[in-house]
Amino acid sequence: MESMALTSDIKKWYPVYTQSRAEKKAYQALLSKGIEAYLPLQRQLRQWSDRKKWVEEPLIKSYLFVHIARQQQTEVLMTTGISRFIYFSGKIAAMPDRQIEELKLLLASPYELEITEERLLPGEKIEIKAGPLKGIRGEIIEYRSQKQLLLRLGDISHSIVVNVSASLIERMNNKS
Known part of the structure; x- marks a missing residue:
């Protein structure tokens, strides 16, 4: 029984899909809940009609990554801006730390x-x-x-x- 409890406490990285253009808000909401998350951002020069400006944009649109134990999956899904976990072969996809x-x-x-x-x-x-x-x-x-x-x-x-x-x-x- 103890070994099963320890296994479920192991944190893994999971990719999650966010609502459109909600990556930064979802990331902040996860952090405010104490959930470790990673949102890869890239600086881009944006052109408006009257000016140019450097902005931080998500590297991968509508994606961010959470480092959680299995029992935290529901809490992640209940976070503003999060749509769903990414699935692979019918299971929630986990990513190696590497x-x-x-x-x-x-x-x-x-x-x-x-x-x-x-x-x-x-x-x-x-x-x-x-x-x-x-x-x-x-x-x-x-x-x-x-x-x-x-x-x-x-x-x-x-x-x-x-x-x-x-x-x-x-x-x-x-x-x-």
Whole structure:
């Protein structure tokens, strides 16, 4: 019995879908409830008719991530701005801690990021062998150039395209 209680107390990262354009409000509401959350933001220059302004926009529209134990799922769903958890194979999708850390590393890097909801076909698996993104694994895509790699973010149906010099990429033909 005790081991089951300990298992349910283990915190995992879960992607959640928010209401349209409610990512920041939902994030603040989760924090005010004491729930650990992560909302990846990216600075973008926005153009209005009379001015330009740098704004912080969600990297992945309508998504944020919560670090919770299983019994906190209902509390997350009862939070203003949260629509639902993301499911994969009929179960709520959990993400390894490493994927969240890699996402944070990507946002801290000097590389320009591009998010796509396109279901890109898997390419050659690679690992970045040097620089600030060292150790991150991904898949090369061909539709842009040989200097771009595709990093899948688990089960959230999104991909990140990162510009990386080909000299920093190592093929992972026989690595697991």
